Amino acid sequence: MSGHKHSIDFERGAAAYRGRFAPSPTGDLHAGSLLAAFGSWLLARRHGGQWLVRIEDLDPPREVPGAAQRQLDALSAFGLLSDGPVVRQSQRHALYAASLQRLLDADQAFVCHCSRSDLAASGGVHRRCVAHGPRVDHAAPQAAVRLRVADGATVEFDDGVLGRQRQDVAREVGDFVLRRADGHWAYQLAVVVDDADQGISDIVRGADLLDSTPRQILLQRALGLPTPAYAHLPLLLDAHGRKLSKSEAAHPLDPADPLPALRAAWAALGQAPQALVAVETVTQLLSAACDSFSPAQIPQAASSLAAMHNDPGTNAV
Template structure:
């Protein structure tokens, strides 16, 4: 398929938070890592609000996240993109896959899948029960994408060479849920392509999603960006920081201290005087001294 969205010659990264609560330290680490990787390469840094599932969105959270980024001195390029406003683009991608006979309707329950599946890297592998199901005009279930066992390999800038065989490790995966909400895997691929994202810097919890996204990129004729997965911040119980684990909001009354903590988590070694500098001076030092080689390869650790 012809490439509809060739990669930009300029480095273009992005930060894509979900508005399920205020920015916490875990999401700050991802924001800072993606920002420094972009700015140290004289690149652009975009912001996208990933609010596909409106039922999970906390009113006012998007504005609060953007305000926090501003108070931390992180200025984005271009306009903020909101996924809730991009349903037509996702629907067009779904139609393109349907024309290639690559998707099919599925009405299997989670229990049915669990009862008839082997375990893969993220739980039960979908066994393809509905693969031969005919399309029904009034169908209201989920839509799955066909996978195969071709080796998908990519080199992550932090984690190194990664390999996956989707049919064996994941199975045919959902790209639109039964409630009509488009799945993250489809939306993120469409958004990254249309925004011309050349480099994706995000948390290591999404590392196993990357082969699914590369599979979709190939099927839709999109360019494949470079990937970098950062270590995930966890609490003392090994849980990823999130609204569900009562992660505290970033304290914007002392922005430089928060930023210094974030870059130290990412393996950077700022001298003591950086903690006492102005916001502008912090960013000058951080951009000039950013070292992606210093980022820990741990998938997650506590801070």
Template sequence: MGADAGYRGRFAPSPTGPLHFGSLVAALGSCLEARRHAGEWLLRIDDIDPPREQPGAADAILHTLERFGFEHDGPVLYQSTRHDAYRAAVDTLHDRGRVFPCGCTRKEVLSAGVPGVNGVLYPGTCRNGLPDGRSARTWRARVQGTITFEDRFQGAVVCDLEAEIGDFLVQRADALPAYHLAAAVDDMASGITHVIRGHDLLACTPPQRFLMEQLGGTPPAYGHLPLAVNPDGRKLSKQNMAPPLDDATPAPQLVAALDMLHQRPPADLGRAAVATVWEWALAHWTPDRLHGVAHRTITPASP
């Protein structure tokens, strides 16, 4: 393994339900890449959306990760403890002219916007000032320019922010921070140098890099792993009712995740102890096999 003591990766699940196989693939790839560089692997719980969270889900996630042999460095960071930092970031962006107040409802944006890579683009209604009779409901980033970066697995990425992303939310109508803002602020505060995560979050990287740059930070390097999809092409997710990981049988599920990541584990490795699976994975992790792989279909029999 290489030696890079400055490497800091992270895994940041949301406590909206138990971890599933797609979560395991992302966690495993992220952890193995950090360990390959003799770096740190941090754990963050992205609990900034109370209406979507399930009671007890955060503790269940921690238990599952422990059962599957994951070892994180340092204390767990909970985004619910970081609201002062998010408000300070919005204030900084406001002082620098990079955000503006918006009086539009979600329904109005959906009806007037056009499709973009992350959904419907904001139509610009309040970009140059709130219309008469409107008051601020949310805050939006005032985007401009192009974001370019080299993805560890997917290659060169070029994103025209105005054409593909639009003026995205940084603070919601309920005064909670939007996902992009919270992720950008916490990755900078934690000194994250590398973000390894699923391909479904590739479109989230340009707005997060944009915010980091506007806040005076240096964005980390990114790598987006193959996305586990069902035979019908839908990604494994909580929304699509992906079954939770079985804490009672971690070894075969870890081996299935290694196979998903093109690591070619031995057929009988799933019958070994969890520690043995990790020993093999750390010794044989070959990330170059993932270059250009965006999706991989799993069979219904997979975990």
């Protein structure tokens, strides 16, 4: 993925702005999750729009029992409440199946028996089926279904934080999976179908998902769906430079003491700590944040969790 700095207009009209936060229930919310939730909530409020919550529970082997409800409880404690009913992907299989069938019928998707080992020589990039026959792996009893990516397929888009982005999807990604060989829906298909079905106009999420965006735009085009605006927020890193969600430093948020974590997320979004100094409740903090939020100050670079905790401004009461 390549990109260059490009100023995006955060002050565009508020008509029909709909944002969302879509956690996967693979664990409790941590500081990195809160940054994405708070940032997307602030941008929705900035535009006078709606902010929705969707639980992306389509990967049972990775899900932690009770995590989805704990995530919702934590969001509530932090004052980040969905403006509509919470959607759960596990209840939307029929929507994904209908969209996949449309792609198969149009020959824009195809059944594929290639395994990861089959594609090892090409670095995992699928450009043609090389499997010698149907899989016999009992752990993967079905074939996968992939989107047919045309040779030379390149996607460019303007990211609200990171500027102009470009990816040669055919060369860098290849024909990507829509339904996995184990029968589970792939993230790319589910998120595209859900965002369109929910009328999401603006997708604000962590920069770790930037690489997925060109695939999702290609899929939107194949299904004849609108393409939302995108903005990818800076990640939180541990002291070793690892993404927080993959680090032992990713401790669960403490819903009983939300102000320090909200202040830290505010600082990671590049906002002035002084704006929140006098607040004493979550309601006061969110009100002050809405009044003072400056989208243009959101940094492109990732933030260090340790550096934020050492900044006295983030812990002021």
